[in-house]
Amino acid sequence: MPASPAAPGSTALGEPRSDAGRRRAGRPVGGVLDKAGITAAALKLIEKKGYDGLTMAALARSLNVAPSALYNHMESKRDVLLLVEDHLAALVDVSAFGAEPWEEAVRKWAWSYRDVFSRHTPLIPVIAVLPVTDAPQTLAMYETVSAGFRDAGFPEERIVSSIVALESFIFGSAYDVTAPADIFDSGSMAEATPSFTGAVRSLAAQGHERPADVAFSLGLEALIAGLGALRGA
Amino acid sequence: MPASPAAPGSTALGEPRSDAGRRRAGRPVGGVLDKAGITAAALKLIEKKGYDGLTMAALARSLNVAPSALYNHMESKRDVLLLVEDHLAALVDVSAFGAEPWEEAVRKWAWSYRDVFSRHTPLIPVIAVLPVTDAPQTLAMYETVSAGFRDAGFPEERIVSSIVALESFIFGSAYDVTAPADIFDSGSMAEATPSFTGAVRSLAAQGHERPADVAFSLGLEALIAGLGALRGA
DNA sequence: TCTCGTAAATGAATGGCATTCATTTAGTGG
DNA sequence: CCACTAAATGAATGCCATTCATTTACGAGA
Numbered sequence: 001m002p003a004s005p006a007a008p009g010s011t012a013l014g015e016p017r018s019d020a021g022r023r024r025a026g027r028p029v030g031g032v033l034d035k036a037g038i039t040a041a042a043l044k045l046i047e048k049k050g051y052d053g054l055t056m057a058a059l060a061r062s063l064n065v066a067p068s069a070l071y072n073h074m075e076s077k078r079d080v081l082l083l084v085e086d087h088l089a090a091l092v093d094v095s096a097f098g099a100e101p102w103e104e105a106v107r108k109w110a111w112s113y114r115d116v117f118s119r120h121t122p123l124i125p126v127i128a129v130l131p132v133t134d135a136p137q138t139l140a141m142y143e144t145v146s147a148g149f150r151d152a153g154f155p156e157e158r159i160v161s162s163i164v165a166l167e168s169f170i171f172g173s174a175y176d177v178t179a180p181a182d183i184f185d186s187g188s189m190a191e192a193t194p195s196f197t198g199a200v201r202s203l204a205a206q207g208h209e210r211p212a213d214v215a216f217s218l219g220l221e222a223l224i225a226g227l228g229a230l231r232g233a
Numbered sequence: 234m235p236a237s238p239a240a241p242g243s244t245a246l247g248e249p250r251s252d253a254g255r256r257r258a259g260r261p262v263g264g265v266l267d268k269a270g271i272t273a274a275a276l277k278l279i280e281k282k283g284y285d286g287l288t289m290a291a292l293a294r295s296l297n298v299a300p301s302a303l304y305n306h307m308e309s310k311r312d313v314l315l316l317v318e319d320h321l322a323a324l325v326d327v328s329a330f331g332a333e334p335w336e337e338a339v340r341k342w343a344w345s346y347r348d349v350f351s352r353h354t355p356l357i358p359v360i361a362v363l364p365v366t367d368a369p370q371t372l373a374m375y376e377t378v379s380a381g382f383r384d385a386g387f388p389e390e391r392i393v394s395s396i397v398a399l400e401s402f403i404f405g406s407a408y409d410v411t412a413p414a415d416i417f418d419s420g421s422m423a424e425a426t427p428s429f430t431g432a433v434r435s436l437a438a439q440g441h442e443r444p445a446d447v448a449f450s451l452g453l454e455a456l457i458a459g460l461g462a463l464r465g466a
Numbered sequence: 467t468c469t470c471g472t473a474a475a476t477g478a479a480t481g482g483c484a485t486t487c488a489t490t491t492a493g494t495g496g
Numbered sequence: 497c498c499a500c501t502a503a504a505t506g507a508a509t510g511c512c513a514t515t516c517a518t519t520t521a522c523g524a525g526a
Contacts, residue, residue, distance in 0.1 A: 033475095055511080055513080056514080057513090066476050066477065067477095067513085067514085068514080069475050071514070071515080072473075072475075077513065121361075122358075124358075125354065125358070125408065128412060129408070129411060131416050131417075142426070142429045143426040143427075143428055146432050149432075150431075156431060157436050157438070158436075158451070159435075159436075160435075160436045161436065161451050164409060165449070165452030166452070167405065168402055168406040168408070168409050168452065169452065172402055172405035172406075173405075175357070175358065175401070178361075180364065183365065184364075184365055185365070186372055187366035193379075194376075195376055195383050198389060199393045202390040202392075202393075203390050206390050212397075214394045215394040215395075215397035215398045216398070218394050218395060219401065219402060222455055222458070223452060225455070225458070226452075226455020227452075266503080289484060289485080290482090298504070298505095299504060300485085301485080301486080301487085301507095302504050304484095305502075305503050309484080310485090
């Protein structure tokens with residue numbers, strides 16, 4: 001474990017090569033550029049500037065290092081995204097599996113999963129195609145969830161498909177959270193689309209603060225009920 | 234229903250024909266650079282080179298035009314993607330609404346929707362945040378589907394949320410189709426994740442040709458059953 | 467104590483990208 | 497025939513990820 005948490009301040013790299021006198025500075029400061037350090041810097045950058053601000057140059061700058069230095073530790077920017085993804089996977093709440101009934105455990109897991117990634121939707125295309133081998137925390141999440149399904153009485157050959165179905169719904173719903181409020185405004189086509197326009201108005205009249213939550217709850221409860229019926233079959 | 238199958242494809246697309254002496258002089262060739270022409274060229278490019286090959290430069294080249302010329306017709310590359318998205322929306326099969334029972338109509342719509350966009354996953358982040366105003370064919374799809382839900386007895390204020398829930402599942406599942414076969418290979422962590430590894434093996438032993446279809450079917454049937462129960466409530 | 471191998475950092479390319487802009491072109495309506 | 501305007505041009509601009517030859521500094525072995 002090389003990484004001490006922060007301890008970055010002292011270094012001030014970027015020494016000119018000549019001037020051999022004060023060589024204190026250029027040395028490999030323990031662990032700022034290891035995976036934990038890169039992940040932490042990337043997360044801080046994302047938080048402050050969003051995913052558009054997450055460039056290799058900006059990441060390097062936040063680590064007081066030249067952009068090319070990052071490539072001694074990562075093969076590509078995708079690796080940085082993987083690191084971030086795996087970090088986030090550890091934030092998903094799986095604690096209810098083994099402690100509460102299956103339905104409630106799935107419910108808590110799904111809401112938590114959606115909430116975490118709704119703030120990181122640019123990662124979704126990455127996750128969806130990500131071999132779990134490269135993401136230990138993500139794999140750990142799957143293990144806990146799988147065990148929960150098995151213990152709830154799911155036939156083994158249906159467990160993965162059920163989880164995938166839930167995950168697909170969760171990823172799609174994460175996008176939904178970020179959609180603008182007026183996404184369903186049919187504008188000038190309103191008269192040409194009476195059923196849809198009416199349905200949109202009728203939903204709006206309900207005055208929900210977060211319409212995305214209504215759809216998510218509706219779909220999630222349907223999935224829990226439908227998938228739950230597979231137990232013991 | 235405005236959902237006519239194809240766009241007004243009247244204009245001959247940007248075939249590489251004008252190679253004759255008129256290198257100079259961008260005379261306004263009638264309609265090659267209108268929305269239909271741009272859409273057709275973009276689709277052809279995507280088909281041949283994938284979304285990585287869809288650059289403004291390549292698109293312009295396939296239309297025998299300078300890249301900057303595109304900006305007389307579109308504000309940004311995003312507009313090109315919107316055009317493509319809306320074209321694809323017209324390919325989604327909504328014909329069963331009004332002709333078959335609600336369950337079967339939803340089933341056909343959902344499979345078709347997923348199949349179309351599983352070949353165009355880079356559009357998903359665009360669609361998910363796309364105001365429908367800018368996409369008439371997409372809006373037409375929503376109108377048909379909404380009418381189908383209304384006629385099936387759904388309370389008006391639940392229609393949009395139900396569609397959104399289904400769509401979220403569809404988008405997530407579209408990614409799933411593109412995932413590599415070995416995505417769940419837990420590699421060196423296999424012994425540390427017995428439940429998950431066992432579940433993966435057990436699914437693999439079933440020998441499904443398209444595992445993504447199993448998960449999609451499972452989730453879709455659960456959603457149809459769960460959402461269907463809202464009718465008349 | 468010296469020397470050398472190596473891991474890690476440097477900065478200067480490279481090539482690709484979307485987008486902008488001043489300018490030019492060619493049809494069209496008066 | 498002229499003026500207006502829509503549309504095309506190509507030469508920037510600025511940003512980006514990534515590569516590479518070179519340099520630096522530490523530590524292991526002599």
